[in-house]
Amino acid sequence: MSPQLLTIEMTRLDAGRVRLRLTGDLDYDTAPELIAAAAELHGDGHQQVMIDLTGVTLCDSSGLSALLVVHRAAGAIRLIGVNVQLQQMLDRTGLSELLSAESASDDDVRAIG
Known part of the structure; x- marks a missing residue:
């Protein structure tokens, strides 16, 4: 089975706010893409x-x-x-206390931005 590529769609919401919509696998091969996108956002002043x-x-x-x-x-x-699996990983690693995370239906996500 071939690995799923990661697609990152960026939407600027307003001054200092941005949404990154990820599609695919976020893993060893694709994590650097998210880090690069974050570095670009930091350079643009997004907080x-x-x-x-x-x-x-x-x-x-x-x-x-x-x-x-x-x-x-x-x-x-x-x-x-x-999703449930990612929430379990966040909980097990203690990252759910650091990162604000919520599950959302597709309709909820579309309504946000």
Whole structure:
């Protein structure tokens, strides 16, 4: 089975806020793409980042690490569309206390932005 590529769609919401919509696998091979996108956002002065994970089919420890890098670079991130498996990983690692995460239906995510 071939690996699922990661697609990152960026939407600027307003001054200082941006949404990243991820689709595909967030893993060892694709985590650097998210880190690069975060570095670009930091350079543009974005302080609040919403990461829509509704389309993420897999997230491994490298993906969690990338989310932490984005958190540190942006200052504030909000994870939406978190599936059950990812929420369990966040809970087990204690990251749910650090990262604001919520599950959301597709309709909820569309209504946000």
